[in-house]
Amino acid sequence: MxxxxxxxxxxxxxxxxxxxxxxxxxxxxxxxxxxxxxxxxxxxxxxxxxxxxxxxxxxxxxxxxxxxxxxxxxxxxxxxxxxxxxxxxxxxxxxxxxxxxxxxxxxxxPTDELVEILEYLKSxxxxxxxxxxYARSDTIVRKKVSELKKIRDAGLTRLHVGLESGDDEVLKLVEKGVTAEQHIDGGKKAKEAGFELSEYVMPGLGGKRFSKDHALNTAKVLNQIDPDYIRVRPLYVYPGSDIYKMIEQGEFQVNSPHERLEEIKIIVDELDVDSKLCFDHSWNSWRNKEGALLFDMDYEGYRLPAEKSRILKLVEEGLEVDGSRHQGPLF
Ligand code: SF4
Incomplete structure (x- = not known):
């Protein structure tokens, strides 16, 4: 052979x-x-x-x-x-x-091709x-609900969507190619078709300039979608990437570990969802007072709304830790 x-x-x-x-x-x-x-x-x-x-x-x-x-x-x-x-x-x-x-x-x-693969895989x-x-919101928007249901019924049960931000200025700045409205429409459509939905959000993506709007509008969009999972994946600047060049040219100011925690505080404060909030990416490297990871790196995360005050307490603890102690590839 x-x-x-x-x-x-x-x-x-x-x-x-x-x-x-x-x-x-x-x-x-x-x-x-x-x-x-x-x-x-x-x-x-x-x-x-x-x-x-x-x-x-x-x-x-x-x-x-x-x-x-x-x-x-x-x-x-x-x-x-x-x-x-x-x-x-x-x-x-x-x-x-x-x-x-x-x-x-x-x-x-094409829907029929994906369905054929899913059926072959399951059999x-x-x-x-x-x-x-993974799925992009604009792609979900373009599919009919009947097509999405066909794919769901064939066995694709969960979609991971890179929301990144719910703020149109930020989405434009980082060339996401999707608007906040498309994120909402795509998320709602995915849920209507019966998918379990994970939405990824990216603290730091608005830099210093859009930090507050990035957080507030991300929470607003998430509230409209009400996804099953909200997964936090902070901005990491890869050397040589376009955002790296924007930073070199003074077009983007990276915010501090504490400023990113402030974004999480705003998002969690504003959220009105029945979701699990997960810090399951290694770039969530904030530390607590003992020097251990601030947030549990758990795939099922914290339950919202039940654990909202617990998460906010952790954020407060992180804000009291000296910024230089928040290790990792983030900053
Ligand atoms: S370019 Fe954008 S849409 Fe494509 S994989 Fe990277 S984050 Fe996702």
Whole structure:
């Protein structure tokens, strides 16, 4: 048998919880359909591509073969590339329950093609309980609710959306390519179709100039959507990224650890949602008075509204800690 039978494509990123839960990674598209957000370096210079259904099905077949040789203890295992082996063995150890579709916007696939892949995936691995994907709000808006329901019924159950901000000035500044209204419409539509919805918010994305409006309007948009999960992923400035150049040219002033905590304080104060607020990304590196992580790095997070005052107390504690002690790649 040839080596390529034991190979499948793996994209560069997935949400933190999909890594922690050792989700199987299945690439349905390559790179990003938008690729212009100034803070995001992941697909720089790479063309977007929707993969052929047959190509993705071949990947599913390869995953099945890798799973079989791992189960049998066959020497063929030596022919499996390390990254594929690692993904499949991690997934097997975690119970083969969850799958994440890569890359950045699988929902952009023609509905029937995505449904065909989901059905093939589920019939190949009946143990699968949850399939998730990144999705852009403007893509969700463009799909009919009936199409979204068809995709949901075929097994894609959770969408991870990069809201980043609910402020139109900030969204324009960072070239998100989506308005606050589109975020609201997309979020509501996803929920109407029955998806579990994770919305990512990015403290620091408005810099010093838009800090307060960024926080207030992000809370407003989240209140309209009422997502299942709100996941906090602070701005990280990658050297060489467009936002890095904006900083060098004096067009963007990075705010301090305390200023970002003030944003979280405003957002949490203003939120009127029935959601879980998660600090499950390693860039949430604020410290408490003992020097440990300020927020629990938990995939299920804090419950809102029940734990609102607990989160606000933690924010106050973080604000009392000297700014230089908030370690990590953030600042
Ligand atoms: S849409 Fe997502 S993946 Fe694409 S450039 Fe923006 S942040 Fe990066």
């Amino acid at each position: 040839k080596d390529e039978n034991y190979t499948f494509q793996i994209g560069p990123i997935r949400p933190p919880n999909e890594g922690g839960e050792r989700s199987l990674l299945l690439r349905t598209t390559r790179n990003c359909s938008w690729n212009r957000c100034v803070f995001c370096p992941f697909y720089d210079g790479k063309n977007f591509q929707i993969r052929e259904v047959e190509e993705v099905k071949n990947d599913i077949d390869s995953i099945k073969k890798i799973k079989d040789i791992l189960t049998d203890g066959s020497k063929e295992v030596n022919k499996v590339p390390y990254n594929c082996l690692s993904v499949v063995s991690g997934w097997m150890k975690s119970g083969e329950r969850t799958v994440f579709l890569q890359d950045s916007n699988s929902l952009i696939m 190949s691995f009946p143990s699968i309980e949850r399939i998730t994907s």
